[in-house]
Amino acid sequence: MTDTRFDARFDPGQADARWQRAWEDARCFEAGSDNDRPKSYVLEMFPYPSGRIHIGHVRNYTMGDVLARYKRMRGHEVLHPMGWDAFGMPAENAAMEKGVHPSGWTRENIANMKAQLKRIGFALDWSREFATCDAEYYGHEQALFLDLYEAGLVYRKESEVNWDPVDMTVLANEQVIDGKGWRSGAEVEKRKLNQWFLKITHFAQDLLDGLGALDGWPDKVRLMQENWIGKSRGLQFRFDLSDGQGLEVYTTRPDTIFGASFVAVAADHPVARNVAADNADAQAFIEECKRGGTTAAELEKAQKLGFDTGLTARHPFTGEALPVFIANFVLMDYGTGAIMAVPGHDQRDFEFASKYELPIPRVVAASAADAGQPFMGAAEPGDGVIVNSGFLDGMGVEAAKRAVTERAEEEGWGSGRTVWRLRDWGVSRQRYWGTPIPFIHCGKCGVVPVPKDRLPVELPEDVDFRTPGNPLQRHPTWKHVDCPQCGGKAARETDTLDTFTNSSWYFLRFASQPDGRPFDPGEVADWLPVEQYIGGIEHAILHLLYARFWTRALQHIGQLDFAEPFASLFTQGMVTHETYSRRDPDDGKRSYFLPDEVERRSDNAILKSDGFPVEIGRVIKMSKSKKNVVDPDEIVARYGADAVRWFMLSDSPPERDLPWSEAGIEGCWRFVQRLWRLFGHFDAAATGDDQALDRKTHQTIAAVAEDIEALSFNKAVARIYELASAVEKAEPGSSRNAAIRTILLLVSPMMPHLAEEAWQAIGTGGLVAGAAWPVVDEGLLVEDEVTIAIQHKGKLRDTLSVPKGASKEALEELALASEKVQRSIDGAEVRKVIVVPDRLVNIVT
């Protein structure tokens, strides 16, 4: 007996939209905090509104959606919001290229992408949606920025920037390619500009310490942040120079101080500039250093180059006069921009000393007896015993570090110092499409904060992108204001904030949106920290570090009472696809084809338009240039949201890359229909128990729950397939009915539309979106029969089915009685029998 309502195929074309509307009408996914349910905040990194959702978004949001829906089924009140990281360069580029306004362009993109997301059926709380380009949002951001300024965490200083003279804008390091602007192609200049900074270094130690407790984060990300923060302990000390000046250097290896054979300063170090002032050769050398590229490959090849200043530095212990070089490998912005060079125990110093024929003394050796050992063509940076070092001889490296530091401090020429790689966060951008920095420059009063009651400082609408540069700077009226302090004529700051500031607190605004303030601390405390944050590994450092900083900073000024915004972080893999291409026989150029243009056979592929084969390339990250992209809209239209969602969860573990394939999505589509037919086998009139099926059902409930909580969606999917197969083989009856309803509930977070459609027919009323996760009967989790493996010398010979809990003696006896085992033993003497109850018996002869 089957249910005729399931005779027709499941048609996502009509079902998807219907259920999406039903959820919206019922306001299913709007989160409220005024109840006793445990709170779960599930968040995926919000998208930049580029225009189209891409498949990577779909994977990211599907994972979050399954978790959010699952948590709801487990009785949690779930906050699962969505919004738009809406400021940024692409909008300005579009404005320059197409003559559209960044705002209009962005709003249109948001509308399109929102419609796309809705078609995939995500359980999102759209009532909390906002875009960071909403004046309301960035106004609150300005207020927070002013609060941080009040607290001394914001400052302004002159600093060097990459300046593109054609586009008249500052470029980030990654926008400078081979010394040229990535858009204009113009030679990039170093310029000094007054820039706004956030004092992230104030929290360097805190940010580092906090990582230790973030055990819901991948070790990889924690390590990356740790390296980025880059704490090092060392000695900073002063050399007396032959010209009477002092030179501060920093070293992490004070133990090797007796091995110093020269001193080196960076090309832009004041000592270098001094020397260059009346020395043309030095000047030329410094210029040359500045030209050197900074890419990995260039540095690899770059020779260690130096310029002998003629100055000498007096060694603090030996009094020896060490030559002072300007060296291209010394960085001005680390430590003091000057080093003591110990060629024996630092590879860079070694290369330099070898080139300029400077002494390479040994001061660390494997043992005191090896004090005279020569170097084998490389420095020895490792551990050992200090030698040739006066009072340090015989000490270990660590002890010697302490001893030197103590002496330096006693004698007053140096002290222990911690140096960080982390720099303060430069947030000034000379661009239009960002949060205006809420300050006013007054000739009399200096830099004056905009009073909070005059926030937001709104972006002007009437801007012109036809000429390069910052439209805010050029705007005829916008920047002219009266000074809030003296009332005199003054000018607005025309820089805007780095877009990473927008994403540094959006998760707070999702949790709480009171009028007139950024957020309500109490309401934020209901939801935060985010229980599960999901996004790409590309944000491992910048966004995630900035968000941690911002949260700490708000805690510091008493607006929050927690420091870490994201309790658990998950970084999902990319969606990949093979490439299809062909080399032009004439010019050898390779052209790529979209998957849609190609007919993929099992072992080759042909171009549909001409019937000739194309080359099948490696499975790589989807990119427009390689055309190995699929459009979520098209596949959702073709297969329905549920098949696409199912694909996103199947097969590949979520942290790894997921290869998209036509065959794979076809398989998902078939499974959607197979489930649909399966649901049609629900027969309310059927009776009869099947304990084996009951066990399978309950084991699956428990396993799928565990898998979803571990975000191991691929395993949950496999479990569901298994149960589905078992149900298909089962006889009609109450057990089968229960199993069918169970599958329906288990798949409902993953295939919510199919689940609603079937629930309407065979469920217990209401929306499945409001149904509870099935309860596990613990008693059914344990098998009463187990399969025992019988091994002979570690190799499997036989299996036995025995009642669970059978005694060791019984198992041994059964194992030895096995014909196959006896044949394998072949009369040899049994020396030992290992019995693992309910698992195996291993007979050793």
Add this chain to the structure above:
RNA sequence: GCGGGUGUGGCGGAAUGGUAGACGCCGGGGACUUAAAAUCCCCUGGGCCACGGCCCGUGUGGGUUCGAGUCCCACCACCCGCACCA
């Protein structure tokens, strides 16, 4: 160079130190059909086979163990991050 990760069938991948390859995809065979689609069933790591089974097999080489994909040591390959950070 430094740091981290990953290596399992044709492919994606399962596997608390205990039956390697669950589950999916591809492929093969069959059923249903006038035919196709859809669906269902069976097979599907390699090699032998007397059809009872046997041998080999988780990147390579060692080791620990009654037993290793899993633990230890060394090596190889690939991927990711950082990079002249003193």
